[in-house]
Amino acid sequence: MGMPDAEGQGPPDGLPDLPPEWGRVIVPDDASALAHEARQVRRELRRLRRRTVWRGRLGLTPRPDGRPPLGLPVLIVLVSVLITLAGLATVTWPRSARSGDGPTVVPYPTAAPAAVGPLPALDLVDATQSPVPLRSLLPAMIILVDACACADQVTQAAAAAPPGVTVVTVTGGRTVGTSPTPGVRPLADPAGGLRDYVRLAAHPSAAPAILVDREGTLVRLVPELGPVEDYRADLARIAA
Known part of the structure; x- marks a missing residue:
């Protein structure tokens, strides 16, 4: 049986000893008093379950043989490709003229252009x-x-x-x-x-x-x- 607590009360009969760092454990008579803690536990379990599911879909969970996940290299390559495409889009994206810039003026040609073919029968x-x-x-x-x-x-x-x-x-x-x-x-x-x-x-x-x-x-x-x-x-x- 367990050791008695600070008030001389030990754990109920049939229960194992609890870790001493837990301190004094009080079991309420009304289970509804633990509703807040129960919601926190369920929220944490749902978060862990979602993370596990997505890691499995992306192939990021460790393999049984201990080797790195299969999806990790693919994820690295995908991120690199996205960064490269973003850089290319930034360089090639057409820029609008600044409001302070004047219009581009093409001077009237002074040199003869290339031949435009034989004279038509006009x-x-x-x-x-x-x-x-x-x-x-x-x-x-x-x-x-x-x-x-x-x-x-x-x-x-x-x-x-x-x-x-x-x-x-x-x-x-x-x-x-x-x-x-x-x-x-x-x-x-x-x-x-x-x-x-x-x-x-x-x-x-x-x-x-x-x-x-x-x-x-x-x-x-x-x-x-x-x-x-x-x-x-x-x-x-x-x-x-």
């Missing part, structure tokens, strides 16, 4: 609205003046054109402008085919020019007429 119109096949004017220097008349540049180009090269100014719509420069033939492009061909947006201070030889091959596309020396050699090429 029909322009003259002042009487009669169709004029563009290929019938080759070789030609065709200047688009739908956004800029650029009279000085057109006059310089006409003066530099060698014999046999037709200098043509082209406006948009059906209104044909008058050219004060002798030797320049004004035409209109109702369908806007030439502007689509050169793939250059209209600029109010620029008149692009197309230099085409007698075979319809594009020799030079000048996005903006400048000094004649920039394209004089090309004029000689299309006249050959």
Whole structure:
């Protein structure tokens, strides 16, 4: 039988001795007095059961032979992959422009872009609205003046054109402008085919020019007429 407690009372008959560090154990007559402790015990048991179940599902429980759980390496690899993907997403995620930054301005091109293919078989119109096949004017220097008349540049180009090269100014719509420069033939492009061909947006201070030889091959596309020396050699090429 057990040792008596501090009041000289031992454990009830038939019960083993209790550990001395437990102190005095009082068994209440009404079991409802232990309801709070019972709820704590049940809560702890449920928590342990859930943890055990999830560890088993993830393969984190020790194996009977004492080796590490099978799911542990998989979990490590999964975490590493997630961290890597998060880093890549952070680097490649598009950033919105800051409010203090100004818009990106693309300067108007000053160098000739790549060739855009042979001259298409377009029909322009003259002042009487009669169709004029563009290929019938080759070789030609065709200047688009739908956004800029650029009279000085057109006059310089006409003066530099060698014999046999037709200098043509082209406006948009059906209104044909008058050219004060002798030797320049004004035409209109109702369908806007030439502007689509050169793939250059209209600029109010620029008149692009197309230099085409007698075979319809594009020799030079000048996005903006400048000094004649920039394209004089090309004029000689299309006249050959």
